[in-house]
Amino acid sequence: MSGLKARILGAVEADLRAIEEALVANLTPHLELVREVAGHILFNGGKRMRPLLLVLGARLCGYRGSYDTAFSTALEYLHAATLLHDDLVDGAETRRGKPAAHRLWGNAIAVLVGDFLLARALSLTAATGNPRIVAVLSRLTEEMSQGEVHQLQRKGDPGLSEEEYGEVIRRKTAVLFETACRVSALLAEAPASSEEALAAYGLALGHAFQIADDLLDYTAQAERIGKDVxxxxxxxxxxLPLIRGLALAGAAERRRILALIGNPDVPAEDFAWLRGFLAQSGAIAYARRAAETWIAAAKGHLRRFPDSPTRRTLMDLADYCLERNL
Amino acid sequence: MSGLKARILGAVEADLRAIEEALVANLTPHLELVREVAGHILFNGGKRMRPLLLVLGARLCGYRGSYDTAFSTALEYLHAATLLHDDLVDGAETRRGKPAAHRLWGNAIAVLVGDFLLARALSLTAATGNPRIVAVLSRLTEEMSQGEVHQLQRKGDPGLSEEEYGEVIRRKTAVLFETACRVSALLAEAPASSEEALAAYGLALGHAFQIADDLLDYTAQAERIGKDVxxxxxxxxxxLPLIRGLALAGAAERRRILALIGNPDVPAEDFAWLRGFLAQSGAIAYARRAAETWIAAAKGHLRRFPDSPTRRTLMDLADYCLERNL
Structure with a gap:
């Protein structure tokens, strides 16, 4: 474990324990099967980024209540609901090294348990009694579902521009990070300037997080991340690595890459060649710089808050998003 | 058209027009495909029972604002979301005589547009700024998704009891009717006794409505209802007709019925025999009496309100639920 990761885990150890407890306590379906499927997606080694952002953001804004941990699970349920539906939509085989839920229980159950988790998230949100928080969360859900439709429509289209890719990951990942941070400020009844600064931090962090995740698909060793590289x-x-790679490719390389996109049986040697090409052409470095730029922006927004242990942990979290893919 | 139906339509003509306009106006996705798929399920000759219940219930409770029509569309969006997901879960081929959405656009789009409509419903709910309404709606969504899982688990199980069937239709249909009525009272800030009476009316109406719908599958002519009989x-x-039929069947009839349940290619002559058996054995009459009992209960709850044109229309709506399957 890196020093950075160890420092973060040390700082949030008690929070993570409370979040895990709340994730179990707030999951109270009447049917064993719902609990089993929801548990499969929820207790699967996730990093709890979204609940952590909410808990830490609320603390940064001076929140002293005890409700932030319970409520932070709403964001993880919402995230889990989108994973269940997106894995089905994408036809994914695995998630974190285990079979995807729709492979184990079928499409019908994956749809319905996703619906349950979404509804559970909104029930927890309703329990805050705060209409603005409810409005922000339901607006987010609308945006994410439209983002998924957009991504699905453009799937396999090698003409996707960098700008469109940015819009896809904004809706797919960054708005949920942004919302976690915004809601933490609303929960703490922080001034609008703090709310906007935290929301901007979350949005930038989300962009960097997704770019880093997308990089892993071309840079990581399968066994290291339990991911289906x-x-x-x-x-x-x-x-982004692929979009940039296509832009940097010559005509022959371009043809070779296009033949691989959306091919369900990419030969290992072709994938190895593509990894090499993306590294040598500078496409990987380009995507990494994009992530670094977002992280610098995220940290800039945090500097509006006075220095504190919580701010330092949020800074560390930003750096950690990059380290994952080094 | 029956005299009853004509009287109802005359009484709610302006409301239905306003509801149709609001259904269009509140559907504002950024993507054409989302609008197209949502429109396919929303503008499909539905009876608008749920929005109507909300508008009429609010009026019965003395609501004089202008927000009830706009908000009533939330219930129709929620209903449409469950239809999209349930048709996929059930593997349904058609809905109201047209191909089901997942047959036209695929499972992925049906899942995501259902998610969008659910989120849109909750956004409209959030816009009421009323935390109790938000809590009631999100709790409802949880209950409905769990009800669907339950129904899916027991699908094709000839051992399903009448009691369990009652629980399935409560969660599948009746709680949404109940919620439409309860929320109308909350919107009107009616006293708790009115809220409970209207909610009880809606719950009973929902049970009768679903039993009547289930009866149609064994009593209607396909061309009359545009339904996949x-x-x-x-x-x-x-x-209920099938459960009661099995209870009344002799050993040979029982074997013949069991062989038909869940058979994707039921021969026309076997289906005709089953229809005859259910009619002659009294199973149809039994289910019809169950629906009538629920309708009598629904009307009893309405009698707590003073007589008025709105109360009479709600009484008519109850009678109409039965007439549909006569």
Missing amino acids: GSDLREGKMT | GSDLREGKMT
């Missing part, structure tokens, strides 16, 4: 390519997902 | 049997759905 190369799945983005096979599913035809246009991500 | 016999689909409940083919999908293995245990409904």
Whole structure:
């Protein structure tokens, strides 16, 4: 474990324990099967980024109540609901090294348990009694579902521009990070300037997080991250390393890359060649710089708050998003 | 058109027009495809029972604002979201005589547009700024999704009891009717006794409505209702006429019925035999009496309100639920 990761885990150890407890306590379906499927997606080694952002953001804004941990689970349920539906939509085989839920229980159950988790998230949100928080969360859900439709429509389209990719990951990942941070400020009844600064931090962090995740698909060793490396390519997902790689490719390389996009059986040697090409052409470095730029922006927004242990942990979290893919 | 239906339509003509306008106005996705798929399920000859209940219930409770029509569309969006997901879960081929959305656009789009409509419903709910309404709606969504999982688990199980069937239709249909009525009272800030009476009316109406709908699958002519008659049997759905028929059947009849449940290719002559058996054995009459009992209960709850044109229309709506299947 890196020193950075150890420092973060040390700082949030008690929070993570409370979040795990709340994730179990707030999951109270009447049916064993719902609990089993929801548990499969929820207790699967996730990093709890979204609940952590809410808990830490609320603390940064001076929140002293005890409700932030319970409520932070709403964001993780919402996240889990989108994972269940998106894995089905993407036809994904695995998630974090285990079979995807729709492979184990079928599409019908994946749809319905996703619906349950979404509803559970909104029930927890309703329990805050804060109409603005409810409005922000339901607006977020609308935006995310439209973002997924957009991504699905453009799947396998090698013409996707960097700008469109940015819009896809904004809706797919960054708005949820942004919302976690915004809601933390609302929960703490912080001034509008703090709310906007935290929301901007979350949005930038979310962009960096997703770019780093997309990089892993071309840079990581499968066994290291429990991820199905190369799945983005096979599913035809246009991500920044690939988009930049296409822009840098000569005619022959371009033809070779296009033949691989959306191919469910990419030969290992072709994938190895593509990894090499993306590294040598500078496409990987380009995507990494984009993530670094977002992280610098995220940290800039945090500097509006006075220095404190909580601010330092949020700074560390930003750096950690990059370290994952080094 | 029956005299009853004509009287209802005359009484709610302006309301229905306003509801249709609000359904269009509140559907504002950024993507054409989302609008197209949502429109396919929303503008499909539905009876608008749920929005109507909300508008009429609010009026019965003395609501004089202008927000009830706009908000009533939330219930129709929620209903449409569950139809999109349930048709996929049930593997349904058609809905109201047109191909089901997942047959036209695929599972992925049906899942995501359902998610969008659910989120849109909750956004409209959030816009009421009333935390109790938000809590009631999100709790409802949880209950409905769990009800669907339950129904899916028991699909094709000829051992489903009448009591369990009652629980399935409560969660599948009746709680949404109940919620439409309860929320109308909350919107009107009516006293708790009115809220409970209207909610009880809606719950009873919902039970009767679903039993009547289930009866149609064994009593209607396909061309009359634009419904895929016999689909409940083919999908293995245990409904009251079938449950009662099994209870009344002799050993040979029972074996013959069991062989048909969940059979995707029920021969026309076997289905005709089953229809005859359910009619002659008294199973149809039994289910009809159950619906009538619920309708009598629904009307009893309404009698707590003073007589008025709105109360008379709600009484008519109750009678109409039965007439549909006569």
